[in-house]
Structure formats: structure tokens, C-alpha cells
Amino acid sequence: MRYLLYLLPLVIFCGAGVAFWWALDSGRDPSRLPSALIDRPAPEFALPPIAGIDTPGLSSGDLATGEVTLVNVFASWCVPCRAEHPILVRLNQEEGIRLVGINYQDKPEDAVRFLDDLTNPYSRIGADPEGRTSLDWGLTGVPETFVIDGTGRIRYRHVGPIHPSEVESMILPAVEEARK
Amino acid sequence: MMRELFAVRNAGRDIAGTLREIFGRTVGGLAAAVVALLLVSPVSALMPDEILNDPALEARARALSKDLRCVVCQNESIDSSNAEIARQMRLVVRERLVAGDGDGQVLSYLQARYGDYVLMKPPIKPETYLLWYGPAVVLVLGAIGAGVYLLRRPKAAEVAEPLTAAERARLNRLLNKDDA
Numbered sequence: 594m595r596y597l598l599y600l601l602p603l604v605i606f607c608g609a610g611v612a613f614w615w616a617l618d619s620g621r622d623p624s625r626l627p628s629a630l631i632d633r634p635a636p637e638f639a640l641p642p643i644a645g646i647d648t649p650g651l652s653s654g655d656l657a658t659g660e661v662t663l664v665n666v667f668a669s670w671c672v673p674c675r676a677e678h679p680i681l682v683r684l685n686q687e688e689g690i691r692l693v694g695i696n697y698q699d700k701p702e703d704a705v706r707f708l709d710d711l712t713n714p715y716s717r718i719g720a721d722p723e724g725r726t727s728l729d730w731g732l733t734g735v736p737e738t739f740v741i742d743g744t745g746r747i748r749y750r751h752v753g754p755i756h757p758s759e760v761e762s763m764i765l766p767a768v769e770e771a772r773k
Numbered sequence: 774m775m776r777e778l779f780a781v782r783n784a785g786r787d788i789a790g791t792l793r794e795i796f797g798r799t800v801g802g803l804a805a806a807v808v809a810l811l812l813v814s815p816v817s818a819l820m821p822d823e824i825l826n827d828p829a830l831e832a833r834a835r836a837l838s839k840d841l842r843c844v845v846c847q848n849e850s851i852d853s854s855n856a857e858i859a860r861q862m863r864l865v866v867r868e869r870l871v872a873g874d875g876d877g878q879v880l881s882y883l884q885a886r887y888g889d890y891v892l893m894k895p896p897i898k899p900e901t902y903l904l905w906y907g908p909a910v911v912l913v914l915g916a917i918g919a920g921v922y923l924l925r926r927p928k929a930a931e932v933a934e935p936l937t938a939a940e941r942a943r944l945n946r947l948l949n950k951d952d953a
Binding site for chain 1: 844845847857858861862864865884885886887888890
């Protein structure tokens with residue numbers, strides 16, 4: 594009994610060691626915030642189109658269409674958005690996933706130039722120059738991408754640019770899951 | 774030549790006089806400014822264009838901003854964060870207050886979008902019991918441990934018997950032998 598008491602510090606130390614080891618080794622990223630919106634309906638919003646472009650605007654009604662939709666929040670001034678763009682084009686054209694955009698805190702002429710330079714894969718784009726609607730989405734930065742199922746519910750949220758390796762490991766599985 | 778020298782000297786005197794005048798007059802002003810700065814709360818990222826006209830609402834907005842965490846900087850309140858998203862959140866806080874929301878409603882409005890993470894004070898619920906009550910539990914356990922230790926400590930050792938006459942004589946003999 595007494596010996597158990599003497600062993601207690603060692604046990605506590607080993608427990609702490611295991612906890613620290615796990616924190617360092619598990620690849621867990623404490624700065625990744627869980628989304629408060631998962632499995633909830635997308636927020637109510639109605640955004641006008643970007644001035645000087647043919648693509649129509651975006652509102653919540655456009656998300657509950659019976660098919661899975663990717664909502665990508667982007668801005669012309671955001672460098673990771675530029676890097677991510679080819680991936681979005683691929684998801685839309687090769688995987689056939691419906692893709693719409695929210696243009697965050699951007700000047701219309703800059704957004705138009707961005708889309709002219711890189712091609713426009715979005716079937717609809719809502720302009721959010723104030724960033725007010727994006728806040729309803731719980732946006733923490735650009736880019737962010739949401740997977741919306743056919744009933745208009747948010748099923749997955751991807752913070753930051755979609756890396757090529759994340760298409761197979763995260764985006765496509767999330768889209769599959771949302772199609773069920 | 775002479776006249777130019779005079780001009781220079783006079784100019785010098787003029788500058789010195791002007792400086793004396795400025796500083797003499799503003800020492801009080803400077804002191805007042807320093808005192809005012811010392812009285813102000815920690816630095817805020819609030820911009821003049823965000824401030825509401827109604828001082829009562831503005832005071833509530835400032836208090837609420839200190840209870841909301843910036844979702845970019847992770848350890849700053851939106852009151853002190855310079856991130857663009859934090860500015861948006863400050864504006865939303867004011868928008869909700871102007872719309873007539875109570876303080877609690879404003880906090881839940883943002884909590885619904887960003888999760889518990891945005892609250893500087895985590896809410897008390899089963900997942901956070903350890904966080905809230907853990908320290909108290911540790912304190913109580915420590916107090917119990919200390920109490921048990923103090924109560925079970927053996928009483929002070931008995932006072933030794935005084936020396937007998939024979940022992941005292943022998944001791945003296947030994948001590949004297951050392952002296953010699």
C-alpha cells in the first residue's frame with residue numbers, strides 16, 4: 594500500500610509523458626477549429642452577382658437543389674485562392690461536382706480579372722463586398738470550401754486551400770457522404 | 774557678410790524662442806495627454822468609424838467585444854484584434870445591439886456561427902466540467918492529503934532520560950582526556 598503511494602509520482606509522470614507524446618505525434622492541429630455549422634442548414638442569405646460578369650448571384654435557395662454543391666469562398670487578393678483554383682476547376686469539370694462561389698471583400702473589377710485570368714468554374718457567384726454574409730457561414734479566412742448536400746445542409750467544411758492530396762482524402766469522400 | 778551673420782544669429786534666436794514658447798505652453802498639455810493615456814484601458818483595435826453614436830450601446834458593445842475571441846488570432850479578444858474578421862465581428866455586435874438584442878443574445882448569435890470557441894469564457898457543460906471544477910478538485914484532494922499526513926505524523930519523540938551519575942562521570946573522564 595505504502596509502495597503504491599511512492600510509485601504515484603512515477604505513474605503521474607508516465608501519464609503526462611504519454612499525453613505529451615500523443616499531442617506531438619498524432620498530427621492533431623489545435624488551431625483547427627471545429628465548425629459550429631456541420632449538419633445544420635446553410636445560413637439564409639441572398640447575394641447579388643459580381644458587377645460586370647454574366648454569372649448569376651447566389652442565395653440560400655440555390656443550395657437546396659437535390660444535388661451536392663461545393664460552396665467556395667474566395668477573393669482575388671488571396672494568394673492561396675489562386676493556388677487552389679486549378680483544383681476547383683478539376684472538381685467541377687472532371688468529377689462533375691456543382692460548384693458555386695462567394696466572392697469575399699473584393700472589388701468587382703479585380704474579381705472579374707481574376708476569373709478572366711484563371712477561367713471561371715463557378716455556375717453562380719454571390720458578391721459579398723462587406724463580408725457580412727461570410728460571417729454567417731462562420732468564415733475565419735479565405736479560402737474556405739463547404740460541401741452542401743441536396744437538402745441544403747452543410748456537411749463538411751474545409752478551411753484553407755484544397756491541397757491536391759486532399760481531393761482524394763477529404764473532398765471526394767465528403768461529397769460521397771453527402772450524396773447518400 | 775556681417776548682415777548675413779546677424780540674420781543667421783537672429784534666426785537661431787527666433788527658433789530657440791519659438792521652441793521655448795511651444796514647449797512652455799504644452800508641458801501641461803503633454804502631462805495631461807500622458808495621464809489620459811495611462812487611464813485608458815488596454816489598447817483597442819476599434820476604429821473611429823465603427824463607434825456607435827449612442828454611448829450606452831457603445832459601452833455594451835465594448836464590453837461584449839472583450840468577451841468574444843478573435844477566430845484568426847486565437848488568443849485575442851475582438852476588441853484588441855486587428856484582423857479583418859474581428860472588425861466584421863465588432864460591426865456585427867453593434868448591428869445586433871442596434872437591432873435591440875440583449876447581451877446574451879449577441880453572444881449566442883456569434884456562438885451559433887463560430888461555436889463555443891468565440892466565447893472568452895467557455896460555457897459550463899459536461900465537456901468543460903474538468904476545466905471549471907478540476908482545479909477545485911485538485912485543491913480539495915491536496916488538502917485531504919495534507920490533513921491525513923499531519924494527523925498521522927508520529928508525536929514528537931520522547932525526551933531522553935537524564936544521565937545517571939556513573940554516566941556523567943564517564944562522560945567527564947572522556948572529555949577531560951580529549952582536553953589533555
